[in-house]
Amino acid sequence: MLDSSPSNFIFPPIIQGGRKRYFNRSWLRNYPWLVYSECLTGAFCKICVIFLDRNDKRVGKGGTQKVGYLVIHPFTGYKNAINHYDNHSKLAYHRECCAKSEAFKRVFENPGLDVRDQLNQERIKIKHLNRKRLVPIIEIILFLGRQELTFRGHRGESEKLIIEEPKQNDGNFRAALRLRLKGGIRF
Helix, strand or coil, X not given: CECCCCCXXXXXXXXXXXXXXXXXXXXXXXXXXXXXXXXXXXXXXXXHHHHCCCCXXXXXXXXXXXXXXXXXXXXXXXXXXXXXHHHHHHCHHHHHHHHHHHXXXXXXXXXXXXXXXXXXXXXXXXXXXXXXXXXXXXXXXXXXXXXXXXXXXXXXXXXXXXXXXXXXXXXXXXXXXXXXXHCCXXX
């Protein structure tokens, strides 16, 4: 596909109405979405080819616009090319594809805008916060292990930890957690 063809490239002629017609190099400058396919010897709208859903044979409001030349088939009607290119520029599906193209460019040039990356950043923040909260708990576990103290109390409590002292011994681990909480360290 040529969107800025080499100046020495000679576009092959198409016979229309008994006359030779050629693709005009200036069309590539005037219509930035236009490309020329050497192998299919015709013009395409590169934006629609890339961003239009390939399953849609009819597009536009109410599915009234049929996809064909410039998207699925190469355009070779060079006699009225400017009219066709101007009309294509106004089609709803072309404008939608242009909007998709611009959105793609924005995300590609600034990946921070991508929703997945933003969600991932939030996930990373939560992960770091959770790790930070685990540090005092791990320090308590290491302390109890070094002192050869048991973790649980008389009953192997499974209730929610409360800051107030319980009536019965609920174990060294829970008592140490409670002590850290009273000291202002948040988990």
